[in-house]
Amino acid sequence: MSNRHGWLILVTLVALLLAACGPEMATPTAGVPAPAATDVAAVETAPATSQAEVVPPGDLPVDPDNWRALGAPDAPVTIIEYSDFQ
Numbered sequence: 054m055s056n057r058h059g060w061l062i063l064v065t066l067v068a069l070l071l072a073a074c075g076p077e078m079a080t081p082t083a084g085v086p087a088p089a090a091t092d093v094a095a096v097e098t099a100p101a102t103s104q105a106e107v108v109p110p111g112d113l114p115v116d117p118d119n120w121r122a123l124g125a126p127d128a129p130v131t132i133i134e135y136s137d138f139q
Contacts, residue, residue: 116122
């Protein structure tokens with residue numbers, strides 16, 4: 054048996070072993086059916102209002118010496134992305 058086939062068999066056996074050690078799947082049971090929907094009283098709510106501040110279009114300060122800025126400083130379109138990597 055060549056070395057390549059040995060590795061293939063070893064990897065296959067490890068994968069099967071890991072799959073066998075996984076959590077047991079719950080089997081569905083024919084239990085009590087879910088209760089029927091009941092009537093719920095309607096609740097009146099106030100219309101939603103916007104809390105956002107409207108910013109007029111215009112030039113945004115862009116520092117061309119900023120290492121996070123890419124491209125030409127006099128480009129016709131500037132995209133400023135605010136993101137949170139959590």
